[in-house]
Amino acid sequence: MTAADPDIDAFTRPYWDAAAEGHLLLRRCTACDRVHHYPREFCPHCWSEDVTWERASGRATLYTWSVVHRNDLPPFGERVPYAAAVVDLAEGPRMMTEVVDVAEGDLRIGMELEVSFRREGEVAVPVFGVRSEG
Ligand SMILES: [Zn+2]
Numbered sequence: 001m002t003a004a005d006p007d008i009d010a011f012t013r014p015y016w017d018a019a020a021e022g023h024l025l026l027r028r029c030t031a032c033d034r035v036h037h038y039p040r041e042f043c044p045h046c047w048s049e050d051v052t053w054e055r056a057s058g059r060a061t062l063y064t065w066s067v068v069h070r071n072d073l074p075p076f077g078e079r080v081p082y083a084a085a086v087v088d089l090a091e092g093p094r095m096m097t098e099v100v101d102v103a104e105g106d107l108r109i110g111m112e113l114e115v116s117f118r119r120e121g122e123v124a125v126p127v128f129g130v131r132s133e134g
Contacts, residue, residue, distance in 0.1 A: 018053075019125070022116075024126050026056045028054045029046060031043065034046075059115075060089045061111065082100075083102065087113055113128040114128065
């Protein structure tokens with residue numbers, strides 16, 4: 001385990017299993033019909049426990065970002081510079097992630113992105129790149 005490993009338990013296991021297969025999962029609340037991310041056992045909007053897993057489209061738009069040029073925490077040190085970002089998922093939730101394969105000068109608020117997964121040790125971490133046509 002490293003400092004960057006996500007906290008995987010019985011509850012978040014389906015999320016990481018889906019990620020390993022290339023799918024981003026969200027949680028949809030049956031009571032208020034809102035979607036959230038990162039997965040929680042309770043709906044953060046109405047506190048209902050009646051929340052189910054749902055596969056996301058993987059589409060998002062860029063909300064904001066910060067290009068990180070220095071990070072001493074492994075494994076980030078080997079990866080700088082990288083674009084730490086917040087994206088708006090098509091389904092509504094905002095998600096902290098990383099934008100990959102886009103030059104720093106090409107990053108634009110509202111640019112269309114799609115999810116891909118980067119293998120990090122035991123897990124596949126969702127990152128976002130430019131959405132391909134179609
Ligand atoms: Zn709810």
